[in-house]
Amino acid sequence: MKDDYCRKTSHSKSGPGDAGKTGSWRILRPVIDPAVCIPAKRGTPSCYMCWLYCPDGVISRGIPPEIDYEYCKGCGICAEECPTKAIRMVEESSFIKEDT
Numbered sequence: 001m002k003d004d005y006c007r008k009t010s011h012s013k014s015g016p017g018d019a020g021k022t023g024s025w026r027i028l029r030p031v032i033d034p035a036v037c038i039p040a041k042r043g044t045p046s047c048y049m050c051w052l053y054c055p056d057g058v059i060s061r062g063i064p065p066e067i068d069y070e071y072c073k074g075c076g077i078c079a080e081e082c083p084t085k086a087i088r089m090v091e092e093s094s095f096i097k098e099d100t
């Protein structure tokens with residue numbers, strides 16, 4: 001039981017939880033600008049404040065970091081914590097218009 005709890009911490013791998021694919025809850029989508037994101041600019045793993053603070057553990061520590069939109073709820077904490085303001089919260093509806 002304790003192990004189950006530990007797997008649900010913020011740094012566990014994203015995946016189906018009790019609420020399923022929570023990405024459908026999202027109203028705003030976080031979008032990372034690689035021109036401003038520190039690891040993308042430097043080409044080295046660094047910063048990752050977004051990864052550290054994401055409550056759902058859906059951001060990878062890649063270059064640049066990647067967000068798993070199937071599970072990101074759009075809470076905006078990553079955008080708040082990013083030291084360079086590399087993450088913009090964009091209306092989810094604007095992506096629906098692009099798809100149609």
Ligand code: SF4
Pocket residue numbers: 032036037038039046047048049050051065081082083084085086087
């Ligand atoms: S917090 Fe901002 S600058 Fe740092 S890795 Fe995340 S997106 Fe890039």
Ligand code: SF4
Pocket residue numbers: 030053054055056057058059067071072073074075076077078079
């Ligand atoms: S919006 Fe919230 S859930 Fe989505 S990646 Fe950012 S911190 Fe994580």
